[in-house]
Amino acid sequence: MEQSGTKSLQLSDSEDGGRGPEDLPVPQRPVISNITCDSFNISWEMEGGGNITHYFIDLNKKEEPKENHFKHKDVPTKLVARAVSLPMTVRGHWFLSPRTEYSVSVQTAAKQPDGEYQVSSWSESSHFCTADYSAVHLNQLLKKAEAIAGRMLPFSLFYRNQQKEYFQQDSPSYRSRDAQCCRMLPSVKDHSGSHGSPISGKLEGVFFSCNTEFNTGKPPQDSPYGPYRFQIPAESLFNQNTIVYFGDFYCMYTSYHYVILVLAPRGSSGDAFCRGRLPELDPTNNGFLRCGAAADGSPTFLHAQDVILEVIYTEPVDLSLGTVSQIAGQQLLGQSTLNAKKDPSCKVCNISVGR
Numbered sequence: 001m002e003q004s005g006t007k008s009l010q011l012s013d014s015e016d017g018g019r020g021p022e023d024l025p026v027p028q029r030p031v032i033s034n035i036t037c038d039s040f041n042i043s044w045e046m047e048g049g050g051n052i053t054h055y056f057i058d059l060n061k062k063e064e065p066k067e068n069h070f071k072h073k074d075v076p077t078k079l080v081a082r083a084v085s086l087p088m089t090v091r092g093h094w095f096l097s098p099r100t101e102y103s104v105s106v107q108t109a110a111k112q113p114d115g116e117y118q119v120s121s122w123s124e125s126s127h128f129c130t131a132d133y134s135a136v137h138l139n140q141l142l143k144k145a146e147a148i149a150g151r152m153l154p155f156s157l158f159y160r161n162q163q164k165e166y167f168q169q170d171s172p173s174y175r176s177r178d179a180q181c182c183r184m185l186p187s188v189k190d191h192s193g194s195h196g197s198p199i200s201g202k203l204e205g206v207f208f209s210c211n212t213e214f215n216t217g218k219p220p221q222d223s224p225y226g227p228y229r230f231q232i233p234a235e236s237l238f239n240q241n242t243i244v245y246f247g248d249f250y251c252m253y254t255s256y257h258y259v260i261l262v263l264a265p266r267g268s269s270g271d272a273f274c275r276g277r278l279p280e281l282d283p284t285n286n287g288f289l290r291c292g293a294a295a296d297g298s299p300t301f302l303h304a305q306d307v308i309l310e311v312i313y314t315e316p317v318d319l320s321l322g323t324v325s326q327i328a329g330q331q332l333l334g335q336s337t338l339n340a341k342k343d344p345s346c347k348v349c350n351i352s353v354g355r
Helices: 135-148 269-274
Strands: 028-033 039-045 054-061 080-082 088-091 101-111 117-119 126-129 152-154 157-162 204-208 228-233 242-250 258-265 289-293 299-304 308-313 323-326
Touching (some): 028 101, 135 242, 157 204, 242 269, 258 269
Parallel strands (some): 258 308
Antiparallel strands (some): 039 088, 054 080, 101 117, 152 299, 157 228, 204 308, 289 299
């Protein structure tokens, strides 16, 4: 914890001083502000100061309803804040996670000559939810992803696998498919990957892959998403009008890693969503996905060899722009990344803030 701001302790107009054990005042109406993915500011009202030397702050995740209020003998020194002016910032050693609901309460304490604490009763609880990764955190993830992306391999197609019914006009089972107009529609991204990524559960798009097999230069014959594959020329989605954003970097308890990129047509709603939230990449010079031109002026495309790219295109895609056919390999159901959880112990793809 570290001090933030210069405001002194605020006095309460309440007639009920809320005195606790040893006549120490009880903090009233705690207020949470300046919330990030791994920190928050806290202040409260209090009548009188007494002989306060420290504050104890109790933090609980909402999904863990069992209370664990710190007792004065059980609190390590690092979880005790000295009595400072408010608001104070809580961060660091709490290991806060992004997008997580917490409750927090406070008590005052007076340290005795023998090292023990006299404490007040706990304040009422205040509830809040931590934020997404900031641009700073995403740039940290980006640098980690760039470090392992490897050399670039050529490709010419984006592809998307699904069940056969998805590509049939008479199937009403898929909200992300416009059967009447033969279009694949954007749908909200699932919650796979880093818990703090701003795109999870928010960005709408159509998922594509572009990785190729090293020995053939073609898309793999197997897929976890379905035995039918839509293929579209790369230039249809990735061209001079396309903005490329970095969205996430993660693994799922395996040796291979995933990078999520967003392809958004300039000026589109997807572009507006990503701008300011995600790092923008140079489409001709980045470590994951590049477009260029051959000597004859024809477009060329490269993808990173050592990561699995997940590409989200933020606009509807007309099926007439590509072809649909059955893959020759297997449908590998166990390798789907749908809502997959990131390995929080991986040193390659985690940063110092919450997972």
